[in-house]
Amino acid sequence: MMHADPNCVLTGTHFMNGDAACCEGAIAAGARFAAGYPITPSTEVVERFAARVPKIGGIFIQMEDELAASITLQGMVWAGAKSFTVTSGPGYSLMMEHIGFAAMTETPCVFVNVQRGGPSTGLPTLPAQGDMMQARFGSHGDYSTISLVPNSPQECFSLTVKAFNLAEKFRVPVMFMMDECVGHMTEKVVIPDAKEIEVTPRRHASKPPSEFLLFEPGEELVPEMAHAGEGYKVYVTGLTHDKRGYPLMNPASQKELIPRLFEKISRAADELTIVESEGLEDADVVVVSYGITSRVAQRAIEMARAKGLKVGKLRLICVWPFPEKLIRELAPKVKALVMPELNMGQVVIELERCAGGQCKVISVPHPGGTVHKPADILAAIERGAQ
Amino acid sequence: MSTTADLHIHNPVEDVLRKERIPTIWCPGCGIGTTVNSFAAALLGQDIDLKKTAIVSGIGCSGRVSGYMALDSFHTTHGRAIPFATGLKLANPELNVIVYSGDGDLTSIGGNHLIHAARRNMDIMVVCVNNMIYAMTGGQAAATTPGNSITTTSPFGSFEPEICLPQLVDAAGAVFVARWTAYHVKQLERTMAKALKKKGFRFIEVLTPCPTLYQRRNNMGDGLAAMVDYKNRSKIRNGAPTYEVALEPGGEIVVGEFVDREREDYLTRMRRQLGTNYSELPPQPEEEEQEGCCSSC
Amino acid sequence: MLKEIRIAGFGGQGVILSAHILGRAVSIHEGGFATMTQNYGPEARGGAASAALVISDQPVLFPYVSNPDILVVMSQEAFTRYTPELKEGGVLIVEEDLVRMENVPQHIKVYSIPATRFAEELGKKMVLNVVMVGFFCAITEAVSYDACRKAVIDSVPEKFQKLNLDAFENGYGFGKNLLAKGPSKEEDTEPVSVLESAS
Ligand SMILES: Cc1ncc(C[n+]2csc(CCOP(=O)(O)OP(=O)(O)O)c2C)c(N)n1
Ligand code: SF4
Ligand SMILES: [Mg+2]
Numbered sequence: 001m002m003h004a005d006p007n008c009v010l011t012g013t014h015f016m017n018g019d020a021a022c023c024e025g026a027i028a029a030g031a032r033f034a035a036g037y038p039i040t041p042s043t044e045v046v047e048r049f050a051a052r053v054p055k056i057g058g059i060f061i062q063m064e065d066e067l068a069a070s071i072t073l074q075g076m077v078w079a080g081a082k083s084f085t086v087t088s089g090p091g092y093s094l095m096m097e098h099i100g101f102a103a104m105t106e107t108p109c110v111f112v113n114v115q116r117g118g119p120s121t122g123l124p125t126l127p128a129q130g131d132m133m134q135a136r137f138g139s140h141g142d143y144s145t146i147s148l149v150p151n152s153p154q155e156c157f158s159l160t161v162k163a164f165n166l167a168e169k170f171r172v173p174v175m176f177m178m179d180e181c182v183g184h185m186t187e188k189v190v191i192p193d194a195k196e197i198e199v200t201p202r203r204h205a206s207k208p209p210s211e212f213l214l215f216e217p218g219e220e221l222v223p224e225m226a227h228a229g230e231g232y233k234v235y236v237t238g239l240t241h242d243k244r245g246y247p248l249m250n251p252a253s254q255k256e257l258i259p260r261l262f263e264k265i266s267r268a269a270d271e272l273t274i275v276e277s278e279g280l281e282d283a284d285v286v287v288v289s290y291g292i293t294s295r296v297a298q299r300a301i302e303m304a305r306a307k308g309l310k311v312g313k314l315r316l317i318c319v320w321p322f323p324e325k326l327i328r329e330l331a332p333k334v335k336a337l338v339m340p341e342l343n344m345g346q347v348v349i350e351l352e353r354c355a356g357g358q359c360k361v362i363s364v365p366h367p368g369g370t371v372h373k374p375a376d377i378l379a380a381i382e383r384g385a386q
Numbered sequence: 387m388s389t390t391a392d393l394h395i396h397n398p399v400e401d402v403l404r405k406e407r408i409p410t411i412w413c414p415g416c417g418i419g420t421t422v423n424s425f426a427a428a429l430l431g432q433d434i435d436l437k438k439t440a441i442v443s444g445i446g447c448s449g450r451v452s453g454y455m456a457l458d459s460f461h462t463t464h465g466r467a468i469p470f471a472t473g474l475k476l477a478n479p480e481l482n483v484i485v486y487s488g489d490g491d492l493t494s495i496g497g498n499h500l501i502h503a504a505r506r507n508m509d510i511m512v513v514c515v516n517n518m519i520y521a522m523t524g525g526q527a528a529a530t531t532p533g534n535s536i537t538t539t540s541p542f543g544s545f546e547p548e549i550c551l552p553q554l555v556d557a558a559g560a561v562f563v564a565r566w567t568a569y570h571v572k573q574l575e576r577t578m579a580k581a582l583k584k585k586g587f588r589f590i591e592v593l594t595p596c597p598t599l600y601q602r603r604n605n606m607g608d609g610l611a612a613m614v615d616y617k618n619r620s621k622i623r624n625g626a627p628t629y630e631v632a633l634e635p636g637g638e639i640v641v642g643e644f645v646d647r648e649r650e651d652y653l654t655r656m657r658r659q660l661g662t663n664y665s666e667l668p669p670q671p672e673e674e675e676q677e678g679c680c681s682s683c
Numbered sequence: 684m685l686k687e688i689r690i691a692g693f694g695g696q697g698v699i700l701s702a703h704i705l706g707r708a709v710s711i712h713e714g715g716f717a718t719m720t721q722n723y724g725p726e727a728r729g730g731a732a733s734a735a736l737v738i739s740d741q742p743v744l745f746p747y748v749s750n751p752d753i754l755v756v757m758s759q760e761a762f763t764r765y766t767p768e769l770k771e772g773g774v775l776i777v778e779e780d781l782v783r784m785e786n787v788p789q790h791i792k793v794y795s796i797p798a799t800r801f802a803e804e805l806g807k808k809m810v811l812n813v814v815m816v817g818f819f820c821a822i823t824e825a826v827s828y829d830a831c832r833k834a835v836i837d838s839v840p841e842k843f844q845k846l847n848l849d850a851f852e853n854g855y856g857f858g859k860n861l862l863a864k865g866p867s868k869e870e871d872t873e874p875v876s877v878l879e880s881a882s
Binding site: 005008056059063065071073074075076077098230232 | 404407437438440442453456457458459460461462463465466468469470471472473474475476477478480481498499501502656660663664665666667668669
């Protein structure tokens with residue numbers, strides 16, 4: 001296990017916003033390179049990065065658009081760096097093709113999306129959670145990836161580190177799904193000692209070039225990686241490829257590759273069930289939420305408990321992969337699952353699927369622009385408890 | 387190493403090709419392979435560390451070049467070879483980074499990246515295989531298609547004006563701009579060799595025949611006929627102002643090295659301008675911190 | 684105890700920094716919880732600036748402030764826009780030279796300070812916001828003097844520390860004196876504003 005570089009980590013107690021904390025998390029995780037394109041409300045992340053990294057051997061480049069940024073970062077990764085990009089709404093849409101490229105080429109990297117109201121230009125300065133399905137399915141073709149959702153500036157730090165670590169471990173693009181509220185909110189952020197920050201190193205080729213196959217599934221079905229300039233003559237393509245990385249376009253090679261890209265994540269379902277829960281044991285109603293909405297939901301839960309209702313809390317920190325097993329176990333034990341989201345009902349579709357008709361599933365949609373009124377969530381809890 | 391005596395004559399360029407991937411996907415008479423020969427020879431003629439050389443392509447027939455070179459090969463997405471190459475170069479400045487792709491890829495869908503990489507003077511070399519058509523997808527009109535050509539999307543003849551690539555990249559700031567045709571294999575090799583050694587954004591346009599989808603449809607004969615045509619129509623004018631090199635249907639093809647100038651490349655300028663704000667390494671503590679025993683004991 | 688605070692004025696007055704200092708004071712130096720949000724939208728372009736701060740001894744769940752317990756205004760526009768949102772029984776803190784108070788709602792307590800003049804006396808109009816922070820600290824006691832002072836120190840560059848601490852002390856001292864006299868509410872005690880006397 002490696003640790004963060006003490007010369008680069010901003011250890012201490014800070015009062016900073018989520019965007020700044022995300023930047024510090026990326027630096028702590030070992031990112032020294034990033035490519036981006038300005039867009040509200042995410043720009044502060046790269047503005048800070050641009051000021052921080054030249055002094056520690058890094059480079060931020062502002063590209064001509066998000067199409068460029070989302071692939072430049074992958075060039076950086078294949079040259080040996082840890083890298084990421086940061087965007088919002090329209091920019092995220094432009095990045096979709098390259099999220100698929102990263103999934104296909106198993107390029108470990110992080111895409112930060114500070115979600116704002118949409119569709120289109122929507123609400124540039126106000127929060128939403130409308131890109132959750134896009135995070136899961138946005139690029140064409142079928143792939144699996146990981147999405148983490150922070151609910152505070154503190155988590156913007158710690159979960160950004162985690163996002164980079166998971167990206168390295170599974171060799172996938174990890175979606176870091178912030179929102180405008182969390183990104184622009186300022187709170188206490190404690191950045192620990194570098195010694196306490198675990199950093200997952202790259203799974204680097206352990207064999208010499210003559211014996212090495214770039215896409216041979218290794219431990220945990222994840223291949224090892226060699227970089228440009230190391231003498232491995234890597235061959236990386238977005239086409240369906242064989243273990244050497246060579247294009248091999250037929251149903252058999254598709255069948256060998258694509259299910260593995262899913263399985264390397266699905267077999268780690270337990271590790272990737274990252275949730276915060278409380279009072280599930282005897283709950284009649286469980287409020288399932290993620291991101292900023294989970295804080296508002298917490299208030300509604302407290303209001304409901306004050307009224308004598310038995311309400312549990314389940315906060316999804318990792319939304320994709322969805323904690324399917326957990327929901328399947330929970331659903332038969334409760335009367336209802338209530339899911340508030342700052343969208344018209346996205347992740348609730350998955351919740352409903354996993355609940356499998358074993359309990360009521362109540363969506364509390366919200367078009368975004370602000371957060372829910374706790375009273376609206378409370379009303380749904382009350383309906384669920386009946 | 388093979389111990390059997392080589393029966394076939396060893397072609398030196400094979401050393402930089404992924405032999406196991408040959409035959410290529412290219413049609414007989416296609417000009418792409420010809421340019422690759424020149425490129426391979428140029429690579430070998432230099433004291434370039436091939437282990438530190440990466441080749442990046444987008445998508446297209448020409449986009450397959452990266453996959454036949456025994457270098458670090460990256461076959462990226464349509465139009466985005468240049469930004470990928472930019473990332474490679476920034477994160478490892480020791481790499482020689484070459485982008486090798488098609489006209490549609492580099493100048494249409496990827497046109498914005500072309501302009502900006504030239505503007506930044508990113509230290510990469512770009513080879514644009516200009517077959518004046520979108521070949522991979524079956525022969526649609528491109529921004530480079532000469533006026534009045536028949537393509538699958540311009541069945542009555544194209545009527546959009548074509549882009550002049552040398553002029554574009556010159557204006558955007560490239561330090562080296564050249565054009566040859568697939569007929570000029572030796573000149574192309576020499577120009578490529580020269581460009582490989584130069585720092586900054588280098589752009590080489592190579593006109594190549596696509597007999598299958600362009601020549602044939604426009605009654606221009608096969609690959610060989612194209613060579614004859616290039617030979618007859620081309621005129622070498624090194625140093626020609628790039629505003630004079632636009633291609634006219636049936637007109638003169640001005641070839642040669644048009645631009646060769648010095649300009650600080652991206653990383654050099656970045657380092658100079660950042661001055662003390664840039665350091666290759668994070669500040670190191672004065673003394674090695676004494677590592678205590680592990681926290682779990 | 685949860686308290687919702689809004690600080691509003693115009694851009695360049697250091698509105699955000701003053702909320703930052705208070706948030707730091709509570710969450711870092713007092714061990715409490717503070718969540719600060721600010722307006723970014725088009726309204727933040729036209730020169731208006733506003734920050735909201737929720738402070739509590741418990742983690743803050745709901746991040747936004749719609750009806751503050753305490754409102755600090757440093758511009759006429761901020762006064763007009765936000766005063767109606769103040770909770771009943773809430774505290775209104777006013778930069779008296781920049782705001783002419785009209786239609787002050789019933790059942791609120793008003794405290795005003797010529798903070799700009801204090802700042803100018805110190806030679807830097809820029810520290811107006813820190814004068815307000817000192818005044819806020821004295822009047823509301825929502826944040827302790829020590830925590831606030833520490834937060835001022837770590838929020839400003841070292842060479843401006845003394846200046847800012849002086850500004851803080853001036854605001855604080857003025858607040859404490861005023862408290863001894865009681866709030867300045869009620870029509871008859873309406874503070875004289877420079878703007879008004881000039882018109
Ligand atoms: C985003 C996207 N749009 C369209 C395509 C389809 N496509 C593949 S290759 C190509 C054109 C290639 O033309 P060019 O770059 O000139 O290469 P050539 O095949 O002529 O060598 C197109 C349009 C694609 N792969 N990706
Ligand atoms: S279609 Fe044209 S460009 Fe493609 S391989 Fe055939 S001849 Fe070459
Ligand atoms: Mg072409």
